[in-house]
Amino acid sequence: MTRHVLISLLALTLAGPIAVAAPPIASAGPAERTPLAASATVTPLITSRTQTFRQLGAQAPLNLHGGSGVAGVSFGSRSDEVITQAKLKLRYTYSPSMLADLSHIKVMLNDEIVAVVPLPKDKGSETQQLELPLDSRLLTDFNRLQFRLIGHYTNQCEDPANSSLWAQISNTSELTLTAQSLSLVNDLAHFPEPFFDRRDFTRLTLPFVFAGHPSIGTLQAAGVLSSWFGAAAGWRGARFPTLLDSLPASQHAVVFATNDQRPGFLAKYPSVKAPTVAIITNPNQPARKLLMVLGRDDSDLKQAADALVLGQAAMTGPQVTVAGIKLDAPRQAYDAPNWVRMDRATKFGELVGSQQDLEVSGQQPDQIRVNLRVPADLFTWRSRGIPIALKFRYTAPAKLDGSRMAVAINDNFVQSFNLRPAGQGGEQSSLRLPLLDDGLFASGNEVLLPAFRVGSRNQLQFQYSFVLPKEGNCSSTGNDNFRAAIDPDSQIDFSGYPHFATLPNLGFFANSGYPFTKYADLSGSALVVPAKPSSSDIEAMLTLLAHMGESTGYPALRYRLVTPAQIDTVKDDDLLVIGAAAQMPLLKQWRDRLPTSVDGSDRRVADSAYSANSSFGWLNAANAQPNTAILGQTQIQAQGRLAALLGFESPYTPGRSVVVVTGSEPGALGQALDALDDEGKVAAMHGSAVLIRADNVVSQLVGPTYQVGKLPLWTWVWFFLSERPILLAVMAVLAVCTFAFAILRLLKAVTARRLENK
Template identity: 40%
Template sequence: MFPEVPHCNRPAAASRHLPGRGPAARLLPVAVLLAALGSTSLAPAQSTRPATAVVPPAAMPPATATAPAEVAPLAGKRTYKVTLRELGAVFPLQLRGVQGSSGVQFGIRNDEVVTGARLHLNYAYSPALLPDISHIRVLVNEQVVATIPVPREQGGVNLQRDIDIPTRLITEFNRLNLELIGHYTMECEDPAHSSLWANVGNDSTLELSVNPLTPPNDLAFLPEPFFDRRDARQLVLPIVFARAPDPGQLEAAGTVASWFGGLAGFRGASFPALVGQLPARGNAVVLNLANNADAIAGGGLSAPSGPTLQVATHPGDPTAKLLIVSGRDAAELKRAATALALGGTSLSGATATIGELKEITPRKPYDAPNWLPNDRPVKFGELVDQSQLTVSGYSPDLIRVNFQVPPDLFAWRKQNIPVHLKYRYTARPMADKSTLNVSVNEQFLRALPLRAMDHDKPSRIESWLNKAVPAGDLLPAEDLFEIPLFKLPARSQLQFHYYHDILKEGACKDVLLDNVRGTVEPDSTIDIRGFSHFIAMPDLAAFANTGFPFTRMADLSQTAIVLPARPEAGDYSAYLSLMGLMGMVTGYPAHASTVVLGGDRMEEVADKDLLVIASGNNPPLVAQWAEHLPFSLKEGTKRFRLSDYASHLLNWFDPEQRDRSRPGRSEIVYTSASSDAVYAGFESPLKSGRSVVLLISNQASGLQQGVDALLDPDLLKRIQGSTAVIRGKQVDSLVAEQSYYVGQLGPVARVQWWLSRHPLVMVLLGVLAAAVVGFMLYIALRARARSRLRQQ
């Protein structure tokens, strides 16, 4: 869900896949032949369905064998472009040295075949390069597709070039590399000279033309084609209701949305809601009740005989599929949705009727699969694939380890998180300045020196040990360090960079041998044990980044979602997209949440955290809780309370001001027809200690702005405090007040923390303690004086 900082989504190295290994590659010759035969008679058709996948390296899993898809008649060629930035190049590609290399990865959906590929390259190179012996190579899957000359007269100038890529080289997972072969002199040269450079802009684009394939109607392919791991773009999957859904149907739909949201991960997911009709084109999920089977126009649905899952062809788009979740009532519909979310990858056949679904073990607080466990040290190998923990060469990429911590870790007495780092590297030939640099979220932590090899002759005992246990080719080392908790947002990334010092041996002696390797051991650990869970609320940053407090239970069993009494399509879409974001954060389907329409049954959910989605003018529940809100939206009139930070600073000694729990001191009221979205957090009026997060807009269509802000890293980091107003691409947090606390502290820590917040009480207790000690000393001295007088 809710990535907190852009670096959390930066990719790492991924597995490479040889041409012809995946199902798409096996179908390639046939599909290309069909495309060639049909290209003169088939006009390009537009479609809203996601096209070819583009997979950043961090998202690329190893290839797995799947059954080949059936090749259906082509529905028309589609062409789209993606930039290198969208493919994972956060910064322009920097090519340095005599053989500098950098690149990105991209993927092809399993239900599409590439019929054409072209790279639109924006680049520049050093004017010092010798054109006769220098050039830039473009490689796809380690095969050269083009060689770009570097004439001296164009050196240092921004250039553009179009390069055609043979489709025979493209498989389901691909690596696009650019390599500089650079020389600046015909004599002896420094292989790391500053004049050996070329830059490739990350605004360069990859243009792909694709034709769709039609996979069979088989549940065994799930989650494909509705979600394809090769596709790095945002997942857009419509969810269709036959008629206006009741709370049970909405809970089932939320379970499905959270499952797909968890699969989408860093890509993000959006779930447009439709009532009574299918989308014109593209894949969709359909919720089918027995009494609503004929309510979807053109759907051709049959009445279910029990909780059923089915994959069917879209009646209006033969290349698209429908995932139909059916039941005779809401309970069976929820059972089918839960079976899909928890066991969808084990299903097979075009239709599956769920006969039995055993009771699911209740989740425990903070046990979300995507969060670091707080009961044991966690190994790096559990957080990242082992292949991404090894680098090579003198200019290696970063080793990245992504992890997520609960946002309510309390760092007062215990402020640091211990990391036990184990690593191995090629020993340096002699002592130099080579280091392993450790950073977290691009903030430098420490530099660990890389030792030189031992040239001394081993002793007899060491020789015996080496015979018994032969030494490896990499030098082992380890280090124990701590990360300050304040440096860790909820979604964080550890970064390890091997810097190898280049020794200068003199003219004609500097030769770089590509024989250096570095690795971070997968049994290195990070440990968040010993922290209490305690946080000041409201905190919209915790909600935006991790869905807290709702995701405290991974299945959202302590969460109720409150929708308007008569929701519109925009309300449904906002609810489903938020559920998808919850699934992305936790990595677990939200199958235990409760949905409430209007203000009904509020007493039943009083002991739950409430996610309220409201639209229109002055919704009843919002009007009922008006005194708890720092704003109001009523008939086009908007009212906001504003904080007075100067007053806070002047009255720092006032405990209420120190906690910023007083309401804003000023207020603004204006009239506008805009459809701004507003997030607000406050303590539940139904029960103390419970939280409410409200998403509201005066129009249902405006709610989508609030959802889009959570999917945009640049907007996401601006959502904080207790109120955030989203106006298109602008986010303003107007009030940042803390009025209540959630979580638990130990009795001693609780007293210490309370006293730290009340310095005047500390002074009074100190005076009282001094008076008690003085009184006791007075009694003791008086007794001693009387004893001395008696003796005299």
């Protein structure tokens, strides 16, 4: 039996409280107990959570086509709990043309059939809803819930690919899991569990706890750890609710404390004599744990946080002390682990979690998806395209029968390949993802795609489609065990392109954290927070650092955190300013540079001739830059929360950027964080100002622009002239005249010489 099966049987037989022994956390000696030791008995904590299929990753309804269509979703089971009950609320629709006595949908959990859903003919035109219990004993660490359509439309000769054979599972279907907490030992060997569990597919929500007035040094150490958690959480997203001088009631949490500055509940906790990391039981809920980052002062906290993210592999036991930490040289620009390589071609095997992610099976299998993260300032102007050396394998058809493999990027079709009897595609399948639209077709394997299709975050999609051979008027059903794969040695090459961009563009920041993520460790970046930050300000800071960690896949080891009074120390850095205008005197100081501003109920909004929402990727198209002049400004007073993202060139250093995350009040910053978690809203963020109110996002492109990066001389000349067509025309006329004048002088000289020879 699996670990979860054994634990499930044990948990279901328990009738009383669970006994737990809390190992002591010592500072002065091995026998000294912490005053926060848990009681001898712990009442099990029962939790229930409901997730829609959309939250589990199904961005669209699950479509089942053909006689044996398959689709599904995945979910995990945390290590600190055992699932005692699972329930599925299924919403589905199916074709009324299928035979009710032969057609059905098999529901499978980890490849075992748990239910069979009948398909009555008289209900095929309606959306159906069905609740199904799932056997929790079948659950493991990672689980796959699949739906297989067994469809028939006639009792005689039938085509498994007939359009009458279909069913659709709504992505609003829900999975409800009831779980019982497990008693965990205080052992850092399991870190990052239970604070982050990779089996948990929901957004990471991890409270950070501080003293009533945390220092800037303490917050900087916390930012390092939050960025690491953001990188670990990845696509799940991360939020860090902030508590000042209090503990969460029923959650795991991270606590930062020095000997002189600590939350009240740690008043009697022994002082530490070195940077320390410990794990203890949450006194408010013994089933939950506290990760303690401790030190004598702020410097110790920074060392403890750095050691936790860099040296966790060697940590065991309930407590460790840090003897020292040495950071290597700063990272190079654009070398983030999550981004494609800039110095060579990137193999597909480097872009996926495992080789199984590049394999599919079935007649109409799901897409193979390969995610690509590209630097936001990659300059692809006038490029013929991004080359892909594609290799793929598949179950070989007996003959060329119409089976195909289609390639797309970001759901935009690129090219398709016929699947030949050879069973594989090699170097002859090389193709390019062109970035300039100079025609419908190109020679060879080139397929043209407009530049705005390739952004900071991209996904290559490979869709196989197999055709069953026919015998007369009937399709053969003898072999539908088709398998296919993209070879992990396939490569995509982004090397050789310069880095150059026109700013401000808040879409770059929203998608990838640019320009701060140019260096994965955030070298050359500074965050500015109020002198006395509120819990909302701290949560915004920690979450934004996690957002950048998710982009780069690396912790922010070298960023700097300052208050407005310390701004002179970071004038040469890119600045991320966080806080409401009432708390940030810098925003009032920079008011003339901000055509749009939000200061409590006072709001000033600029008007221009151009809407950034219809930008059509203007920042990537050299000949399409709009007029960003300010035509007017409107000043109003209004109630209610309004959040804003603002971008402009640094007033201190040319070429450096300032991004401001602000709101009408500190609580409004949460609206900005929610918007940055929403893919649909992020797609609407562009230009120099983004206003967020309720569920609406409005982008503006007003005020001056500036350029960052370097171009080769010849490329820069053509780029410069492409923005000035009149100057280019004048230069062309002058060039023609000069050339004609030179030819005329040459002809005269030749004529004169001939006359002399006569």
